[in-house]
Amino acid sequence: MLDWARRLDAGDPLGAWRERFQIPDPDLAYLDGNSLGMPPKRTLERVQTVIRDEWAGGLIRSWEDWLDLPQRVGDRLAPLIGAGAGEVTVHDSTTVNLYQLVVAAVRLRPDRSVIAIESKDFPTDRYVVDGIARARGLTVQEGFDDLGGVAVAVRSMIDYRSAEIVDLAAETARARRAGALVVWDLSHAAGLHPVGLHAAGAELAVGCTYKFLNGGPGAPGFSYVAGSLIEQLDQPIQGWFAQVDQFAMGSAFAPRPDIGRTLIGTPGIIGLAAAEEGIALTAEAGIDAIRAKSIALGRFALDWCDRLGLDTSTPRDDHRRGGHVCVHHPNARAVTARLATEHGVLADFREPDVIRLGCSPLTTRYGDVARALAAVDSMR
Numbered sequence: 001m002l003d004w005a006r007r008l009d010a011g012d013p014l015g016a017w018r019e020r021f022q023i024p025d026p027d028l029a030y031l032d033g034n035s036l037g038m039p040p041k042r043t044l045e046r047v048q049t050v051i052r053d054e055w056a057g058g059l060i061r062s063w064e065d066w067l068d069l070p071q072r073v074g075d076r077l078a079p080l081i082g083a084g085a086g087e088v089t090v091h092d093s094t095t096v097n098l099y100q101l102v103v104a105a106v107r108l109r110p111d112r113s114v115i116a117i118e119s120k121d122f123p124t125d126r127y128v129v130d131g132i133a134r135a136r137g138l139t140v141q142e143g144f145d146d147l148g149g150v151a152v153a154v155r156s157m158i159d160y161r162s163a164e165i166v167d168l169a170a171e172t173a174r175a176r177r178a179g180a181l182v183v184w185d186l187s188h189a190a191g192l193h194p195v196g197l198h199a200a201g202a203e204l205a206v207g208c209t210y211k212f213l214n215g216g217p218g219a220p221g222f223s224y225v226a227g228s229l230i231e232q233l234d235q236p237i238q239g240w241f242a243q244v245d246q247f248a249m250g251s252a253f254a255p256r257p258d259i260g261r262t263l264i265g266t267p268g269i270i271g272l273a274a275a276e277e278g279i280a281l282t283a284e285a286g287i288d289a290i291r292a293k294s295i296a297l298g299r300f301a302l303d304w305c306d307r308l309g310l311d312t313s314t315p316r317d318d319h320r321r322g323g324h325v326c327v328h329h330p331n332a333r334a335v336t337a338r339l340a341t342e343h344g345v346l347a348d349f350r351e352p353d354v355i356r357l358g359c360s361p362l363t364t365r366y367g368d369v370a371r372a373l374a375a376v377d378s379m380r
């Protein structure tokens with residue numbers, strides 16, 4: 001397995017991109033880039049520039065350039081998720097952005113009182129939905145089989161545990177036929193998969209930049225609103241960054257007519273600048289090349305799971321599989337801990353029995369995956 005992995009690494013068209021990252025320990029098999037991507041070297045320089053030249057040097061004058069950074073970074077991210085210019089902002093956390101867009105979506109369907117979500121979806125999404133339902137007297141429906149009467153469906157495009165991909169276009173169309181809006185969570189898709197929001201007719205989405213986009217710990221999330229919907233969007237958090245003439249300091253809130261109405265308060269510029277570098281690097285490498293390697297890494301991992309007899313529920317179909325491979329193991333928590341302490345492999349444990357091997361195409365080597373699987377196999 002290791003020899004085969006070495007051959008694949010030698011022929012990997014994206015192999016050289018690892019050198020663009022700060023990697024102090026080349027022997028570490030890092031299979032957690034889907035939780036926290038590695039730092040690009042250019043990010044270290046950019047953050048220094050922001051602090052030294054823009055903050056220290058420019059002081060308050062730098063706000064002139066910083067003010068529309070959330071929209072500018074959004075425009076850089078847009079092509080990576082199949083959105084247009086002026087439809088994406090990078091700001092706040094994914095959780096806050098999800099809250100905003102779900103409430104705004106509910107307001108767009110005043111005649112309906114149901115929000116649909118799956119109980120296996122990521123906790124923050126479920127908690128946010130439950131909180132909104134409680135505050136607004138709405139009902140939460142489990143699953144999406146029947147969307148009649150549903151105001152808003154909240155869905156992850158790629159499942160955080162199994163990596164299963166939902167058919168964005170088909171499910172968006174089905175929701176539309178039923179009169180429901182979908183708020184897509186692209187956290188495990190952005191920077192990995194050419195999402196194709198426009199092509200799918202998707203109207204609302206949020207996601208993270210600290211995973212496959214390598215934006216850094218706690219890097220801001222993003223909001224996407226289809227151009228046709230922006231002016232109808234009634235945001236619940238009426239912050240001054242969404243105000244039409246922000247510095248007029250007017251007495252009443254009047255939201256901007258553009259994507260800027262998704263903003264809330266003062267953006268964290270250092271994190272935003274770091275996110276921009278991760279996004280720019282991803283765009284340079286090319287989302288199609290990234291997706292192609294992601295598919296190949298997944299195939300390699302699943303093939304070896306089968307040969308070793310390891311249990312996985314990650315989809316075999318390349319079109320239905322995202323960027324990680326989950327291996328079920330009765331002692332998954334202990335095995336994941338031992339992978340780190342005894343084998344130099346960083347992976348994730350996810351309840352109840354999942355060892356999650358995250359494959360980030362710009363930094364993950366086939367050899368990393370092979371080492372992880374061999375180590376799991378040795379612990380049975």
Ligand SMILES: Cc1ncc(COP(=O)(O)O)c(C=O)c1O
Pocket residue numbers: 093094095096122124125156160185187188208221
């Ligand atoms: C699917 C999904 N949604 C949302 C989040 C969390 O977002 P936040 O950055 O607000 O913690 C995560 C984090 O891992 C996630 O996997």
